[in-house]
Every structure is written in structure tokens, then in C-alpha cells.
Amino acid sequence: MQTRAESAAEYDLKAAFLYNFSVFVSWPTPPNPLNLCVYGDSPFGQTLDKLLAKKSNSRTNYQAFYFDKPSAVNTCHILFISRSHTETMDALLKKLATQPILTVTDLETNEPVASMINIHEQHGRLNFDINREALIKAGLNVHAKLLTLANEVR
Amino acid sequence: MKTIYHSMLPTSYFQQKLFKSSLIRLFTIWILSPLATQAADVSELADMNLEELLAVKIITASKYQQDSSDNAGVVSVIDSQQIKHFGYRTVGDALRSVPGFFISNNRMYENVGIRGFDQSDSFNGRMLVMIDGNRINEPVYDSGFVGNELPLDVDLIDRIEVVRGPGSSMYGNNAFFAVVNIITKHGKQFQGSELAGSWGSFETFKGRASYGRKLDNGLEYLLSATTSNSEGPTLKFPDAATSSNPLGRDFQGNRDHTRKFFAKASWGDFSFVGGYGQRKRGLPGGTFGTNFADPDNRYLDGEAFVNLQYQKQIFPHLDFSGRAFYGSYDYQGYFRFGDVTLTAPLQAWWTGFDLQAVSTYFDKHTIVAGIDVQENWQQKQTLSYQGMTPYFHDERDTHRIGVYLQDDFHITDQLLLSLGARFDDHSLISEALFSPRLGLVYRPFADTLIKIQYGQAFRAPNVIQQFQQYSPTFGPNNTLIAPGQLANRSLRAEQVDTYQLSFEQGFLDHWRFVATGYLMEINKRFGQVSADPTNENNQYHNLGGEIGYGAEFELQGRWQDGTLLRTAYSYAQEKDLDGDEDGDLLNSVASHLYQLNVMTPLFNPQWRGGLELQMLSDREFNQSKVKGYTRVNLSLLYQPIKKLDVSATVYDVFNDHLREPGGVLGIPQEGRSFRLKIDYRF
Numbered sequence: 117m118q119t120r121a122e123s124a125a126e127y128d129l130k131a132a133f134l135y136n137f138s139v140f141v142s143w144p145t146p147p148n149p150l151n152l153c154v155y156g157d158s159p160f161g162q163t164l165d166k167l168l169a170k171k172s173n174s175r176t177n178y179q180a181f182y183f184d185k186p187s188a189v190n191t192c193h194i195l196f197i198s199r200s201h202t203e204t205m206d207a208l209l210k211k212l213a214t215q216p217i218l219t220v221t222d223l224e225t226n227e228p229v230a231s232m233i234n235i236h237e238q239h240g241r242l243n244f245d246i247n248r249e250a251l252i253k254a255g256l257n258v259h260a261k262l263l264t265l266a267n268e269v270r
Numbered sequence: 271m272k273t274i275y276h277s278m279l280p281t282s283y284f285q286q287k288l289f290k291s292s293l294i295r296l297f298t299i300w301i302l303s304p305l306a307t308q309a310a311d312v313s314e315l316a317d318m319n320l321e322e323l324l325a326v327k328i329i330t331a332s333k334y335q336q337d338s339s340d341n342a343g344v345v346s347v348i349d350s351q352q353i354k355h356f357g358y359r360t361v362g363d364a365l366r367s368v369p370g371f372f373i374s375n376n377r378m379y380e381n382v383g384i385r386g387f388d389q390s391d392s393f394n395g396r397m398l399v400m401i402d403g404n405r406i407n408e409p410v411y412d413s414g415f416v417g418n419e420l421p422l423d424v425d426l427i428d429r430i431e432v433v434r435g436p437g438s439s440m441y442g443n444n445a446f447f448a449v450v451n452i453i454t455k456h457g458k459q460f461q462g463s464e465l466a467g468s469w470g471s472f473e474t475f476k477g478r479a480s481y482g483r484k485l486d487n488g489l490e491y492l493l494s495a496t497t498s499n500s501e502g503p504t505l506k507f508p509d510a511a512t513s514s515n516p517l518g519r520d521f522q523g524n525r526d527h528t529r530k531f532f533a534k535a536s537w538g539d540f541s542f543v544g545g546y547g548q549r550k551r552g553l554p555g556g557t558f559g560t561n562f563a564d565p566d567n568r569y570l571d572g573e574a575f576v577n578l579q580y581q582k583q584i585f586p587h588l589d590f591s592g593r594a595f596y597g598s599y600d601y602q603g604y605f606r607f608g609d610v611t612l613t614a615p616l617q618a619w620w621t622g623f624d625l626q627a628v629s630t631y632f633d634k635h636t637i638v639a640g641i642d643v644q645e646n647w648q649q650k651q652t653l654s655y656q657g658m659t660p661y662f663h664d665e666r667d668t669h670r671i672g673v674y675l676q677d678d679f680h681i682t683d684q685l686l687l688s689l690g691a692r693f694d695d696h697s698l699i700s701e702a703l704f705s706p707r708l709g710l711v712y713r714p715f716a717d718t719l720i721k722i723q724y725g726q727a728f729r730a731p732n733v734i735q736q737f738q739q740y741s742p743t744f745g746p747n748n749t750l751i752a753p754g755q756l757a758n759r760s761l762r763a764e765q766v767d768t769y770q771l772s773f774e775q776g777f778l779d780h781w782r783f784v785a786t787g788y789l790m791e792i793n794k795r796f797g798q799v800s801a802d803p804t805n806e807n808n809q810y811h812n813l814g815g816e817i818g819y820g821a822e823f824e825l826q827g828r829w830q831d832g833t834l835l836r837t838a839y840s841y842a843q844e845k846d847l848d849g850d851e852d853g854d855l856l857n858s859v860a861s862h863l864y865q866l867n868v869m870t871p872l873f874n875p876q877w878r879g880g881l882e883l884q885m886l887s888d889r890e891f892n893q894s895k896v897k898g899y900t901r902v903n904l905s906l907l908y909q910p911i912k913k914l915d916v917s918a919t920v921y922d923v924f925n926d927h928l929r930e931p932g933g934v935l936g937i938p939q940e941g942r943s944f945r946l947k948i949d950y951r952f
Contacts, residue, residue, distance in 0.1 A: 123326060123327040123328070124315055124326050124327075124328065125328075125583070126328045127583070128311070128312055128315055128586075129315065129323065129326055129328060131312070131315070132312075132315040132316065132318065132323050133320070133323060135316070136319065136320040136323065139320075140320075159583075160586075161583070161585060161586030162586050163312050163586055166312045166313075167312050167315070167316050170312070170313060170316045171316055199488070223486070224484065224488065225486045226461075226486075227486060237328060240327050240328060241324060241325065241326060241327055241328060242323070242324065242326070242328060243324065262320075265320055265321065265324065
């Protein structure tokens with residue numbers, strides 16, 4: 117109906133958010149390929165693959181990886197931690213704290229989340245909070261624009 | 271048997287409703303409105319930047335919270351803010367503000383008039399009422415409760431979505447004139463406790479305690495209990511005046527006592543909702559020919575609904591939802607005729623399931639397919655004089671099965687074609703019912719919408735109409751006191767064909783104008799008629815056709831500071847297609863209706879005011895002609911701190927809404943009344 121989409125399935129939208137974060141984050145060395153990993157049960161279906169295929173170009177090749185064990189994490193540039201692995205999340209994040217991996221979660225909670233970016237629902241739309249301290253510790257730089265768009269920066 | 275007979279209402283009028291009640295049944299559909307929206311696909315999202323993405327609404331699996339722009343029907347939404355600000359006590363109060371809707375309170379139930387047609391004779395059976403997708407219309411009388419008898423406290427409502435026009439292509443039975451879907455609040459919206467208390471006219475007290483929360487592990491829940499008690503107004507029935515009671519006063523004959531419980535929880539892909547409500551009420555005015563002003567005349571409605579739902583996106587383009595439900599309805603009537611008491615117990619309970627899949631696999635198509643099954647394990651009704659053998663007793667065990675399919679085809683960015691149909695098999699009717707629907711939504715410009723809709727809807731005959739049978743009552747000298755009733759096993763479903771055209775235009779950022787024209791052709795409509803020349807027995811028949819047509823014009827403005835303006839004028843007209851030979855059950859047409867709602871901050875943001883106005887033209891009903899009314903309600907809401915709301919409302923400020931059609935002189939209304947309410951959160 118609309119020329120611009122007014123609504124979308126939750127995880128299609130979250131996949132698009134994940135890609136967009138990569139635009140506003142700079143790693144110590146520009147990654148190519150850029151590995152976007154999903155840790156735990158993937159809620160994305162094939163969405164992430166399709167989206168990254170569409171976004172890949174000669175400058176950056178985007179790849180999606182899915183895994184259940186925290187062994188291969190070191191190769192990730194963006195790590196999305198699925199709700200299925202929330203329980204073991206804190207231990208993993210502590211281990212990764214100083215590595216340049218952008219950690220993202222999608223927890224609906226009022227408590228501060230240990231990941232760098234937490235996507236959550238707000239008034240039927242998605243928004244996100246940024247954990248600046250965690251980003252600095254990992255040596256990742258974030259474009260000011262991302263900070264202004266965030267719901268909360270701490 | 272000695273019978274004293276003060277009749278406030280002609281027996282024929284109330285007979286059907288008499289031993290009645292209502293209840294709940296349900297089945298559902300997770301889809302809130304009949305048309306699914308077009309969700310953005312991945313490639314579209316891939317081209318959007320973060321700012322644009324932040325503005326996109328989320329659709330969680332099968333929860334199509336869509337805008338009215340995606341629906342070929344005409345939708346009105348009343349949200350919790352409006353319920354609070356206008357001091358709505360019941361869903362019926364809220365429905366008074368919907369274009370084309372009015373409420374006729376016959377002192378037993380709140381009956382919803384839609385597009386000119388009064389529903390007092392059908393207990394709102396020509397309208398589908400749902401709570402969170404659960405069908406509330408019960409399988410005995412079909413009643414769709416909206417008054418205090420609804421088993422849900424209005425404080426727990428997040429919003430009420432009203433779709434004018436037919437809904438049978440998705441929902442089946444009863445979605446005849448309109449669909450009213452009540453969506454309850456979530457635990458997250460409370461995040462703690464809330465206590466509410468109110469005091470109003472006629473010694474009306476109400477208290478509620480609620481507790482809701484969303485936990486970090488994803489579990490969300492809400493628990494609530496409500497109780498209320500009202501002595502009821504002293505109503506005056508001039509028809510029943512005697513030398514000792516010259517004004518025909520019935521003191522506290524309409525007392526009302528309720529208890530309501532509600533629970534809701536969701537965790538992961540599962541959600542649960544359940545509720546129970548019970549209302550005991552006095553029967554005023556000698557309704558049904560009972561003793562006038564006898565405090566022992568009373569009745570009780572109790573309903574329960576339980577729903578367990580699972581919904582999941584199975585594949586990227588396929589959402590599944592499955593739902594299992596249970597419901598029960600219980601009605602008890604005690605009616606005093608002289609020294610004897612007539613008891614009219616009724617019980618029903620049912621279970622069922624509804625499975626639905628929504629696919630977006632095909633480009634530009636959103637396809638919804640589902641099956642909806644309900645087994646009514648018991649539909650039991652009895653009429654007996656206390657201490658004597660029942661003179662009528664009937665028990666049924668019935669079922670209904672519906673399958674439905676809908677395709678929303680986005681032909682271009684501007685044009686949506688919606689095709690839908692549903693087949694229903696009701697075990698008590700021999701024919702299968704087919705309810706097609708065709709809708710076109712065209713958006714030539716960003717702020718302009720043109721919708722065309724054709725749909726067929728039905729109401730199946732219920733067990734009362736099909737099986738209720740008893741002998742007439744004769745007094746001394748063989749005079750007929752009350753006619754008997756004959757069963758009719760050959761009733762067919764009544765049907766309506768609706769053609770609707772609407773035009774919506776947004777302008778100046780804050781305003782929206784909607785004009786809707788409609789034509790409804792009703793056929794095989796149910797009516798209670800004399801079954802014999804001596805009028806000793808009544809019977810339900812399929813009568814002839816009737817046409818209803820009219821238009822609604824609405825203007826809405828909404829501003830950031832919470833200011834809201836809604837105003838509407840509705841015109842409705844009705845024509846009998848076969849020369850009035852079949853009684854006048856539907857002909858209480860109110861031709862003109864004007865509505866105005868204004869909500870605005872006053873002085874500072876802590877104070878808000880609400881003004882509500884409804885003007886309805888004259889109506890006729892059987893022998894009585896009832897003058898139109900101008901009903902004005904004024905509300906004031908004060909929020910000194912975030913945790914506390916104090917509100918006051920005066921209803922019918924000008925004391926002008928005093929009679930509703932019925933009987934010879936009309937049914938008295940409460941007139942001017944007030945309510946004070948306090949909500950406290952912690």
C-alpha cells in the first residue's frame with residue numbers, strides 16, 4: 117500500500133537494524149569480509165542471509181554465520197546473541213570484553229544489559245540502547261549519529 | 271395458580287429475551303481486523319536507513335496490528351485514554367461514541383443500536399463481541415454483552431476496535447452489522463499494583479485490585495479482581511401506577527452486584543487469557559408480567575472464558591497460530607408471578623480450537639487460512655414454577671465448524687484487492703453457510719483512501735429460537751394471560767448483503783475526515799410471530815427482506831498534547847421489502863445521530879477535561895414512540911502525581927435521556943448521574 121513500508125515482521129526489522137549498525141561502527145581494522153554472527157537459536161530464518169547478500173558489494177562482503185557454541189566467536193565482527201542463550205550471555209560477554217566485536221542483544225527488560233547494543237520494542241516500534249562503556253573497552257568507535265538515534269546511552 | 275399481571279412491556283416484546291442470558295463462547299482469530307497489512311519485505315528494508323527503520327511498526331507473528339488504511343472495512347478505535355478521560359463505565363458507554371452506534375438500555379442489558387437498527391430483540395446477536403479474539407457471544411441466545419454484564423472490567427481494556435460492516439467472511443456467526451474486538455492491557459502496562467475505587471449515583475460502589483508485571487525472563491502476567499454494588503435508581507413506570515403508588519415507582523428494583531476476575535500471561539510463544547464475571551441484578555418494572563416492584567424478581571448472568579494460544583513464525587514467510595478455548599455461561603432467573611416463583615435456569619459450556627496460518631510467501635500476497643471449530647457440550651434450558659415439574663426442558667449438544675481463506679493482493683503500491691470467504695457448518699442447520707467478501711482499497715494520494723467493500727454475513731438460528739416450546743397461560747374464564755411458544759426446527763440462517771463505500775482524507779497534519787455510505791439487504795430475518803389465529807402461541811420464523819441504507823460523516827482531530835476532537839453525523843433509513851406483513855422487530859430506526867467528543871488539557875497538564883454529546887432522533891417501537899434525546903456528559907481528570915488519577919464525570923447533564931423504546935410509555939433511564947473515581951498505582 118505504502119511507498120515506504122510502515123510495518124514489518126519483527127526479525128526482518130531487527131536484521132535490518134543489525135546491518136545498519138555496521139555502517140556506524142568502525143573497527144580497528146576495516147573488516148572485509150564483515151562477519152555477522154548469530155549465537156544460539158536463530159530467529160531470523162533466511163532473512164539475514166538475503167539481506168546481507170543484497171548489501172554485499174565490491175567494498176565489503178557481508179557474511180552471516182550461525183553457531184551454538186562460543187568457540188568460533190573470534191572471527192565475528194558483529195555478534196547477535198539470541199534470547200535462547202541469554203543465561204550464558206554474561207559469561208561470554210565478560211570473556212569478549214576487550215575484543216573488537218560489536219555485541220547485540222534484543223532483550224525486553226528494564227535492567228541495564230551488558231551487551232553493547234540492546235534492541236527493544238517501544239510503542240510498537242523498535243529502538244535501541246547503547247552501552248558506551250563496553251564499546252570503549254572493546255576499542256570500537258561509534259559514529260555520533262548512532263548515539264543521537266539511540267533511545268538511551270549509558 | 272394465581273397470577274397478578276402488571277405488564278410494563280408487551281409480552282411479545284420481551285418473550286424472547288426473557289429467560290435468557292448470555293455467555294460466552296468463542297473462537298477466534300488472532301487477526302484483529304479482517305484485512306492483513308502488507309509487511310515490508312527484506313529487500314525493501316535493506317534500502318532503508320536507520321532513521322526510517324525506527325519509524326517502522328513491528329508485526330509479531332500473527333499479531334496484525336494494522337492501521338485502518340489496511341482494512342477495507344471502516345474502523346473506529348477507542349483507547350484506554352479515552353475510556354479514562356470520558357469516564358466510560360462499560361463498553362456500552364464507549365460504543366455510544368462510535369459513528370452510527372447508540373445504546374438502548376432496557377434495564378436488563380445494554381443493547382447496541384447500529385446504523386439505525388435496535389438490537390434489543392436479539393441481545394446484540396447481530397454483532398460479534400470478542401475479548402482478545404475470544405468470541406463472547408454465547409451459543410444459547412447469541413448475546414454479545416457490552417454492559418456491566420460483560421465479564422471484564424473496562425479499566426483493563428487497552429483499546430476497543432469497532433469494525434462497521436460485515437465480518438462473517440473471517441469470523442462466521444453473528445458478525446452481521448459489526449465486529450467489536452476488545453483488546454486487554456498487558457502486565458507491562460502496570461509494572462506493579464493498581465487499586466481503583468469509585469462511588470457514584472444510586473449508591474454505586476466499585477473496587478478493583480490489579481497486579482501486573484513483565485519479568486526479565488520474558489514472562490508477563492496480569493491478575494485483577496473487581497467487585498461492584500449498586501442499589502440502582504428508583505425508576506418510574508407510569509404504566510404501572512396505582513392509587514397507592516401514583517407514580518409507578520420501583521424503588522431499587524434495578525440493583526446490581528458484580529464480581530469479576532481476570533488473568534493473563536504470556537511466555538515465549540504461549541499466551542493465556544481467562545476471565546470470569548458474574549452479575550446479579552434486580553428485574554424492575556414488572557418486566558415479563560412479573561409482580562411489579564417485587565424485590566424477589568432477579569436474575570444472574572455468569573460467564574467464563576479461557577484461552578490458551580501458541581503462535582510462532584515457522585518459516586520466514588509463514589506464521590502459525592493455534593488456540594484452544596473453553597467457555598461457560600450460566601443464567602438464572604427468579605420471576606415472581608403472584609405467590610409463585612418461576613425459575614429459568616440455563617447452562618452452557620463449550621470448548622474449541624482455532625488454527626490459522628498467515629503466509630507472505632507469494633510476492634504481493636498476504637494469505638490467511640484457518641479452521642475454527644467449536645463444540646457446545648451442553649446447552650440446557652429449563653422453565654419451571656418452583657416446586658413443580660418443569661414445563662419446559664431442553665438439552666442440546668451441538669457444534670460448528672468454519673474454514674476461511676483470505677488473500678490480500680497488493681496489485682500496486684496504491685491498490686489493494688482483498689478477497690475472502692468462509693464456509694460454516696452448524697450442526698443444527700442443514701445448509702452450509704457461505705460468506706464471501708470483496709474489498710478494494712485505493713490510495714491515489716498519500717493522505718487519501720477510497721475503500722469499496724461487499725460482504726455477506728449471517729446469524730444462525732439459536733437453540734432458543736429452534737427449540738423453546740411451552741403452553742400458553744390462561745387465567746380465570748380462559749382469558750389468555752401469556753402466549754405459549756412453539757419450537758421451529760426448520761429455521762434458516764438470516765443473512766445480510768452489505769455494500770459499503772468510504773472515503774478518507776487526512777489534512778493539515780492533525781485532521782482526518784471519513785465519509786461512508788452503505789446499503790444493507792437483510793433477508794430471512796428472524797422474527798417472533800403469532801403461530802395461530804387466536805394468538806395463543808408465538809413462534810420464530812424467517813421473515814421477509816428489509817433494506818437499510820445511510821451514511822456516516824466523521825471528522826477527527828488529534829494533537830500532541832493529547833487534545834482530541836471527534837465528531838460525527840449519521841443518517842440511517844430502513845425499508846421493509848414485503849409491506850410490513852411480518853412484524854416490526856427491526857423497525858426502531860433512529861434516522862439522525864450526531865456525536866461529539868472533545869478531550870483537552872485544562873489549566874496545566876495535570877488537568878484534563880472531557881465533553882461528550884450524543885443527539886438521537888425520535889424512534890418508534892411497537893406501540894410506543896420515544897422522543898429523541900440530547901445526552902451530554904462532562905468529565906474532569908486530575909493527575910496531581912504520576913501515580914494517582916482522580917476523575918469525576920456527570921452523565922446526562924441535562925437529564926434529557928429519560929426513555930428508551932419499549933412497552934407503551936417507554937423504558938425509563940437513569941437520567942442525570944455522576945461518578946467519582948480514584949486510581950492509585952504503586
